[in-house]
Amino acid sequence: MAIMRLGRVQIRVPNWEKSVFYYKNVLGLIETARDENHVYLKAWDEYDHHSVILEKADIAGLEHMAFKCEFAQDLDLYEKKLIDYGVAVKRVPKGTRIAEGEAIRFQLPTEHWVELYHEIEVVGNGMPSVNPDPWPDHLVGIAPPRLDHLLVAGEDIEAATRLFTDVFDFHMSEQLVDDKMEVKLATWLFKTNTAHDIAFVKGPNGRLHHVAFFLDEWVELRKAADIMVKNDVMIDIGPTRHGITRGTTIYFFDPSGNRNEVFAGGYITYPDFPTITWTEESIGKAIFYFERELNERFMKVNS
Numbered sequence: 001m002a003i004m005r006l007g008r009v010q011i012r013v014p015n016w017e018k019s020v021f022y023y024k025n026v027l028g029l030i031e032t033a034r035d036e037n038h039v040y041l042k043a044w045d046e047y048d049h050h051s052v053i054l055e056k057a058d059i060a061g062l063e064h065m066a067f068k069c070e071f072a073q074d075l076d077l078y079e080k081k082l083i084d085y086g087v088a089v090k091r092v093p094k095g096t097r098i099a100e101g102e103a104i105r106f107q108l109p110t111e112h113w114v115e116l117y118h119e120i121e122v123v124g125n126g127m128p129s130v131n132p133d134p135w136p137d138h139l140v141g142i143a144p145p146r147l148d149h150l151l152v153a154g155e156d157i158e159a160a161t162r163l164f165t166d167v168f169d170f171h172m173s174e175q176l177v178d179d180k181m182e183v184k185l186a187t188w189l190f191k192t193n194t195a196h197d198i199a200f201v202k203g204p205n206g207r208l209h210h211v212a213f214f215l216d217e218w219v220e221l222r223k224a225a226d227i228m229v230k231n232d233v234m235i236d237i238g239p240t241r242h243g244i245t246r247g248t249t250i251y252f253f254d255p256s257g258n259r260n261e262v263f264a265g266g267y268i269t270y271p272d273f274p275t276i277t278w279t280e281e282s283i284g285k286a287i288f289y290f291e292r293e294l295n296e297r298f299m300k301v302n303s
Helices: 016-026 074-085 157-168 218-230 280-287 296-300
Strands: 003-013 030-034 038-042 052-056 061-069 090-092 103-107 113-117 146-154 171-177 184-190 198-202 207-214 235-241 247-253 259-265 276-279
Touching: 003 016, 003 146, 003 207, 016 038, 016 052, 061 074, 061 146, 061 207, 074 103, 074 113, 074 157, 157 171, 157 184, 157 198, 171 280, 218 235, 218 247, 218 259, 235 296, 276 280
Parallel strands: 003 052, 061 113, 146 198, 171 276, 207 259
Antiparallel strands: 003 061, 030 038, 038 052, 090 103, 103 113, 146 207, 171 184, 184 198, 235 247, 247 259
């Protein structure tokens, strides 16, 4: 029984046409399908049919996040574990979304919806599996190779963190605590070997802080900033560096007001990775290592 990785996010975008153009031509994701109210997208080095679904909606935000399981029977096993843990679970039938099989769906203590799934159509990354080049031709925009992580806000992040660690065997790479070392203000959790697959921060329930996409190195991050400026994308902060995760970063907004991030670097984690703790007095350095302070927008704006 294993969750392999963050598999997809479904993002609500009220500014429909501009948002679809942005995700395809500025961020540089590849469209794989669409229906009347959804566009399905993937990053170029992902093999599954999609990792991002844009949903036409009245308000911005996260409709749900989803994690891919290794085996089909994992859905039954996790369903039982969730019910035993006191979490209500419902089944999402096969074919509810294009190219997907059955899923299970449940809500976190932070009011975010989560799905677990296994079956999804595999479309490849545009290159052969024998003697491939390092990247395919005809990439556009920033062109990240993969979806990396997301940060969500909620009131009871300790309960959400316990659910992920107790039920799904996630590990905590880092935490931000108050100066008395008593209250968790944010947690960073991993299931793969990245610095984090999901993070929680204290804030209003059900809110999305950002969805992040991976870039290979700093020079690609610098080029991404150039592409953002050329396309009049609103940059929140960066390029800069995190103290937490040690990664380099730019935060910016899609045309509907959802914050995105491109993220490079960061350390490698393993199940025995010790939890790193930051105290509230060092929050500026923890989040933005170079600037050593947070801007108000980063602290208060989410979708």
